[in-house]
Amino acid sequence: MRRFIGRTAVISGAARGMGKAVALRLADEGATVIAVDVNGAGAAATAKEIGGQTLAVQCDIGDPDSVAKLFAAVAGxxxxxxxxxxxxxxxxxxxxxxxxxxxxxxxxxxNLDGLYLMCRAGSEMMRAGGYGRIVNFSSNSIFAGTPNMAHYVASKGGVLTFTRALATELGPYKITANSICPGLIDTEGVQQTPHKDAFDFVEMLQAIKGHGVPQDVVPAVAFLASEEAHWITGQALNVDAGMVRW
Ligand SMILES: NC(=O)c1ccc[n+]([C@@H]2O[C@H](COP(=O)([O-])OP(=O)(O)OC[C@H]3O[C@@H](n4cnc5c(N)ncnc54)[C@H](O)[C@@H]3O)[C@@H](O)[C@H]2O)c1
Structure with a gap:
């Protein structure tokens, strides 16, 4: 499929893990990708792997000045x-x-200030074009109340509810906003925490057995980012092998 020909996509967290996997997929389907990460070298490596017109921008999404510079670069x-x-x-x-x-x-x-800044600036550009797809990464930990990450769980709950409100605000401009709630996914980030040893436990809770990898999540993101998902907004989609059913 080449669903994103002529489309420009900004992807944060594109240096590694699911962000990188999404960037590669959208580019593979024809999007011009702007790979964003606080890890500038990592974003540049993703852009190099994609090749073509890809742009890499080092940006700390929690810093208003950094986000302003990012969107000046996008507009440029x-x-x-x-x-x-x-x-x-x-x-x-x-x-x-x-x-x-x-x-x-x-x-x-x-996780929240950064999301707000990115959506604020990004939606401003989308409104001018009269079209937009926003996909925000929440987490299925918000349903499980996963231990040892209360602040993270709170922030990701905020991602889901903020995205619902965003959908209301942006619907009149034909911009959709949805969130994705992955289950445990094997990424560089997870490998740096004790959750790297939790895959077998999580597997017991899943309807479909196996250990999640970024490529398991990418198709759902690509669908919500596509034109054909135009009738879906304000929703949260669990992509977790059926661990949480709600
Ligand atoms: N991996 C999982 O099991 C899992 C489960 C549920 C939800 N999620 C969510 O999915 C998303 C991706 O997870 P992952 O495991 O691929 O993450 P990861 O930790 O592997 O990668 C996160 C990326 O975000 C970048 N980043 C961090 N702070 C930043 C900042 N201030 N500005 C710009 N970039 C910044 C990092 O440099 C890194 O490249 C996250 O939102 C995470 O909360 C992950």
């Missing part, structure tokens, strides 16, 4: 913005008794 290189996939987040592992306010803020700054 593309006439319009069609797709915004917000994948970047901090995925922490901190016991409740050890959770400090600084750590709480560190996660909220990126």
């Amino acid at each position: 290189s593309a006439e319009k913005l069609d797709i915004l996939i917000n994948v970047a987040a901090i995925v922490p592992f901190v016991k409740w008794d050890e959770l400090t306010f600084d750590e709480w803020r560190r996660v909220m700054r990126v």
Whole structure:
């Protein structure tokens, strides 16, 4: 399928994990991808792997100035913005008794403040074009109340509810906004936390057995980012092998 020919897509968290997998897929289907990450070298490596007209931008999504510079670069290189996939987040592992306010803020700054800044600036560009697809990464941990990440769970619950409100605000401009709630997915981020040892436990809870990888999530993201998903907005889609059924 080549669903994204002529479309420009900004993808945050594109240096690795699911963000990178989404960037490669959208590019493979014809999108001009702008790979965004606080890890500039990682974003550049993704852009190099894609080749062609891809742009890589180093950006801390939690910093308003950095996001303003990002969208100035987007406007400078593309006439319009069609797709915004917000994948970047901090995925922490901190016991409740050890959770400090600084750590709480560190996660909220990126996972919620960053999401707001990206959607604010991105939707502004989309409105000018009268078309848009926004896909925000939440998590199925919001239904499970996964331990050792209360601040993360709170932030990802916020992603889902913010996205619902965004859908209401942006519907009149033919911009859709949906969230994806992955289950446990084997990425570089997860491999750096004790969750790397949780795959067998999570598998027991899944309707479909196996260990999740980024490619298991990508098709759902690509569908919600496509033109044909025009009648779907404000929704949250669990992509977790049926671990959470609601
Ligand atoms: N992997 C999982 O099991 C899982 C499960 C549910 C939800 N999620 C969500 O899916 C998304 C991707 O997860 P992943 O495991 O691929 O993540 P990851 O940790 O492997 O990658 C996250 C990327 O975001 C970037 N990033 C972090 N802070 C940033 C900032 N301030 N500005 C710009 N970029 C920043 C990192 O540099 C990294 O490249 C995240 O939103 C995560 O919360 C992951």
